[in-house]
Amino acid sequence: MTATERRKEAAGRVRAAEDAVARLRAGLAGVGVKLPSLRVDPVSCAASEPTPLVDLGRCSVETAMRLSVQLEAAAAHDS
Template identity: 55%
Template sequence: MRSTVIKLREADDVSRRLRAALAHVDVLLPSLRVDLSSCTDTLTEPLLDLGRCNIATAERLIAALAEEG
């Protein structure tokens, strides 16, 4: 079983990589963060809270995903 600290580090690393990947396609999710309570749960994997974004950001995210599809 992974410790809370290890789970938190892994989630933080993924969060940073996701933020960088989104920035590469000009998408900023200001509320993107690690859900800390999920890192302490022994039954689930850590979760990222993608948070809220405005419509323009959602449109950029849709466009970026469509380019990859």
Template identity: 50%
Template sequence: MPTADPLSEAANAVRELNESLAACGITLPSLRIDLPSCGFSATPRPLVELGRCNLETARRLTLVLREAAR
């Protein structure tokens, strides 16, 4: 459920994505909130940093996404 605080909302999105990926046997070690995108504006719009992953993780993620698209 969305909150009024964009940073909290982003933290929840990161947590939920991490949990969903883990349920599929996938770990993105650099998954986090991109703090520079939070900025100091009146309306912060945080981004989620997916980061880098090894080839095995990329292939597993591709497989899971293809299966989900069916």
């Protein structure tokens, strides 16, 4: 694989991570939850061949409780 191909592949992985963050942010907003620190982890993108990670970050106890209520409701719906 050439250097150009590796760069394109790496850029694709970063774009996929950015898309995942956007979808997660939109999905959470749809149920009234906002994770203020949600982002692509910049350190995981810094390598020559990045393996991006989604950083869910930190949130308030109130936000954590709203998120758990939504997850519990979804789990009960799926049962």
